[in-house]
Every structure is written in C-alpha cells, then in structure tokens.
Amino acid sequence: MQQIAGADRVSKRQKGRSRILLATGLWLSFAAAATAADEPKTFRDWMAGCDNIKTCTAISLPPEATETITYLRLERPAGPEGTARLLLRLRGEWKKPPSALQLKLDGAAFPSGSKPLSVTADGDVVTLTFSAEDTAALIDAARKATKLTVTAPGLTGSISLAGSVAAMLWIDEQQGRLATTTALVRKGANTTVPPAPALPVVAATPVPPMLDMKAAKHQAERLRAALKKRSPDSCEDGAADGDSAWSLGDKRTLVALACSRGAYNLSSSFFIMPENDPAKAAPLRFADGDGDGSNDLTNASFDPRTGHLAFFAKGRGIGDCGVTGGYAWDGKSFVRTELAMMGECRGIAPEDWITLYRSAAK
Template identity: 75%
Template sequence: MRRGAGNKLPDRLKGVAFGVGVVLLPALALAATPEPKTFRDWMAGCDNGKTCTALSLPPEAAETIAYLRIERAAAPESAPRLVLRLRGEWKKPPTTVQLKLDGSPFPPGGKPLPVSSDGDVATLTFSAEDTAALIEAARKATKLVVTAPGGTGSISLAGSVAAMLWIDEQQGRIGTPTALIRKGANATVPPAPALPVVTAAPTPPILDMKAAAPQARLLRAELTKRNPDACEDDPDLVESDSAWPLGNKRILVALACSRGAYNLSSSFFIMPENEPAKAAPVRFPGGEGHDGNELTNASFDPRTGHLAFFAKGRGIGDCGVSGGYAWTGERFEQAELATMGECRGIAPDDWITLYRSRSR
C-alpha cells in the first residue's frame, strides 16, 4: 500500500513559497481572484467578492506575536476595519495597551487603548479616526510598538503602503475619495461582485459506528482489489475511516489514506449502500489527488451538510490552507477558502480569505 507520507505537506501546500514549505492554492480560487501577494513585511489578498485583507507579518523569531490586520469590503461605502492582535503569556489578561509609532505615542497624547482578551490573545479594534490616522502615518513611519503589562510586540510597517495601494487597485478605488492611499476626486467605485449562492442540504441522521464501519470496510476492500497502492492500510488509519448517509441509499465514505505528524489525508467517495463496486470519487473543486477527491484533516457535519478541511503547514496550525464544501443534495460545492503562506503565529481566523459564498 501507499507509504512514506510521514511529515510531507499535502499537495495543496506546495507551490507558493512560505515559512516551512510552500502552498498551492486550488485552481478554482486562483481563477476567480489574484493569489495573495507579499510586500516586504506585509501580505495582501482578496476574495471572489473583492473583500480584501492586508496583514503585517511578525518576525519569524518573535517571542511576543503582534500584527495588524486591515479588512475592507468592495462596496463603495465600505470602510476599512483595522485590528491589532497581541499574543502573550499573561498572568492577567490586559484590559488596555499603549502604542508608540517610531518612538512617539500613538494616538498623540499616549492614551491607553482598550482591548478585549480571549485566552492568550488581546485584540485592539481601532476607531475610524485612529484607523485613518494610522494609515496616513504609515506613509512615513517604520514601526509600531504595542505594550501591555507582561508583553511588548513590534510591528513593521515596511510594505504596508504598497499592500494597501494594491487593495485600492483591486477594488477600483485609486483616484477616489475612499482610497486608502492614492485618493482623488473620481467618485466612481465599482460595485462588489455578487457572491455565489450555495444551498446546503442536511443529511439523514449520522450512521452509528456499527453501521458505518461495514460500509467503509466494503469500499476499502474494493479499492484494494482495484489498486493495492491507492490507499495505505495501516490499522491506525483504518480506524479513522468514516461513513455518513446522504439519502436515497447513498453513502459518503472517507477512507484515511496517509498520515503525517499533523496532517491526515482522506479520500472521499459516494457509493450506493452496500455496493462498493459502484462507488465514485467525489470531485471537489480544488481537491487533491488524481481524482480530486482527497482532503486534509477533513470533518463532515451531517446536520448542516458542511465538509471542512484544514491542511496545516506545521503542527501549531498557524499556516496552510483551510476551507469547506457544502453538500447540495447532489454534489459538493465550494463554500469558502482561506490561506496563510507564512508561518508567523497568525491565527486561522485572521488568514486571507480567497473564496466566499452565500448560504441559502
């Protein structure tokens, strides 16, 4: 059977250089929107609805992780949202932080700014006034330092202006009053593209383990007969096989085919109940493998019909690719996709979104 997965990155993590490896973004997303771009110490990207994000990249050896995140929707009236994250080992979570911009207090006067804390991460959400002031200051400033009781982080502004200018270009704002960087008198901003609508279909109640296991065993035996090298048969992997009813006597089967230190790759099939010879691979948009039916660290929720995946670039999960698909009753359609190509301690919720859909 197939061997040697070890700690190798899955296919969707190969192609675009990043911290500990490389990322290959699914073709569907790249066809709809430009891939993320790096501007010195910043990264920026947009999704298929032209909502764009810019992130500062913490130094690779930083003890205290601090970064800025700017997000802006494409609609002409949409305002930028700027947040700061500070991760530290707090004895007591901070309630305020203080900022210095190239050594000078920001905002002027040095007032403490309130933060919210969730575990080891403190979040500062900037006001519209402070957002505008910091964007303007970034034209000349080089570094923002954030201090909280028990932790200090440094954020480079090198590349921030270029990243925001790129966002203005993607959204058609250059030369308009709403541009982040290159403002002008032109009042016309293109409307946001319409997002695709995905109608997810809940599935029948999940099979219990006694009922699920035979379906997966039947399919695994059938695939082994067709191609002994298609899927590893390690006992630990076989225990991770899963199956769910999709209705109309159809079964969704996930066969665990390879495992590394932190990534489990599974192949997905739809088969008529108890008829493994008629099983067909699920053709995921952007899926891995020869048949496009492989996903990494995947989980299916039959209550919502949502199938999520999370391909980690390294064990702590601060880089890689995440996304999901919705079962419509007939097929799986892409619902969302996000990526982070640099392993710098940035939480998955802050990764750059490349694809979104609307649920119905």
C-alpha cells in the same frame, strides 16, 4: 517563529512557500476569474489577498522569533460603502492579559498625546479595534513610518510597516479605488467605485441520521478492499482506523478513506458510493481543496445535520499556517462555501487568515 518561506525576503520566500505547500498537498487550483481563489501576495513584511466578492485583507507578518505575537489586520469590503476595519492582535502566554496598550510610531506616541488604548481579551488573544479616525491616521502615517511599537506592563511587541503601503495600494487597485476619494493610499477626485460582486448563495441540504458505527465501518471496509485490488498503494492500511461513512439518502453513501497519516495531518479520500456497491463508487472533486480538483481533504469533518464538509490542512502542528475551507452538500454534489489561507508560519490565528472565498447559506 518558523517561516514556510526561505531566508531571502522575496524570491526565496515565494519558492520556499511553494515547496512546503506542494509537499503537503496544499496548493490551490485556479478556475475562471469570477470564482477563482487567487493566492495572497507578499509585500515585504505584509501579505494581502482578496476573495471572490473583492473583500480584501492585509496582514502584517510578525517576526519569526518572538514571545509575543503582534500583528495588524486590515479588512475592507468592496463597493462605495466599503469601510476599512483595522485590528491589532496580540497572542501570548500570560496569567492576566493586559487591559490597555500604549502605541508608538517610530518612537512617537500614537495617536498623538494619547493615553493607553483599551483592549478586549479572549483567552490568549488580545484585540485592539481602531476607530475610523485612528485607522485613517495610521494609514496616512505608514507612508513614512517604519515601525509600530506596542507596550503594556510586562510585554513589548513590534510591527514592521515595510510593505504596508504597497499592500494597501494593491487592495485599492483590486477594488477599483485608485485615484478615488475612498482610496486607502492614492486618493483622487473621482467618486465612482465599482460595486461589490454578488455573494454566492449555497443551499446546503442536511442528510439522513448518521450511520451507526458498525454500518459505517462495514461500508468503508468494502470500499477500501475494492480499491486495494485495483490500486494497492492508493491508501495506507495503517490509517484505516480513520475511515468514516455517512448516508446521503437515496441509497447513496459518502465514504471517507483515511489514506495518509502524518504527525498533525490526516489526509482522506472521499467517494460517493451506492449502498453496498463499492465497484460503482465515484471519487468526489473538490475545487481549491488539497489539490488540483482531487478527492482528497486533510483533517476533514462532515456534519450531517447541516450537510457541511470542512477541512483544515496545517502547515505545522500548532496550526498557524496552511489552508482551511469547506463545502456544502446540495443534494447532488459538494459546493465550495469558504476558503482561507496563510502561507507564513508566524503565529497568526486561523480566524485572521486571508479569506479567498466566501458564500451565504440559504
């Protein structure tokens, strides 16, 4: 599989990821510590990150060239009651997905003497959910074991454990669990664990019915023409068929001008414009979107029924790396609601990417 990073395991990986993310406009902006989305950390063959309420995730990175994508995903909420949840995922092309998997740790059966473990299948993704006992056993074994092998009739997968302990130790540190009874790795006698931060609540506001196609096209055409006079190179004319517009009520219009089209990414610039008055259009500012507080989003979609604006900036065509997130219209501005990132193109599905920001809808 293609890797966003370079060949060297640490320094070139970080530099390579930065080059690609910058080249596609997917870098993260950093805000105050309480709300900032911090980029995931790489620990050899694992990656880990935490969101704004200190729920942390660690993912094993599959090999770059393999027919069956196999990886572990561990997620743990913060706070004294936060319990680790460990999943094993397989993605592949099969006529009939496997119904059970056999696991081995460095050649020895895991769990010890166990029969094949039952799994669930959803399309091309097979999931094994570990029990609490097996999760604890695998975490403990990772201190010495180097590889988890997964087999089923007709397939074999391999998961490197190199870096897994360092990733879990980092998670313990972020959640204030070091030397506590609930630590994943470095346990101690202390029973005090910091509570999880409060989950932000966002009140999304639905907007009036969508403009008909003719009205939406007219609003976008007027804004595009006005911008072209002021800044001729700000938007590609060839992408104009991707322009959109929606009514926000109170004689305001949300306009998305498609400004750059690639093989699998369409970048749009967003403005709030008084109806039929492009001279007074104001560019939006998106925190942790495609750039440093810019008004650009990639592969964006707006749902007027919920007031939710989503984006999915792909690192490559199959969509197994990049940045995804969303914002909610609260009647005055667009407020960030979610953000997730995967900086390595290794076949990991977007639903398993590392969450960096989350909220609750009011």
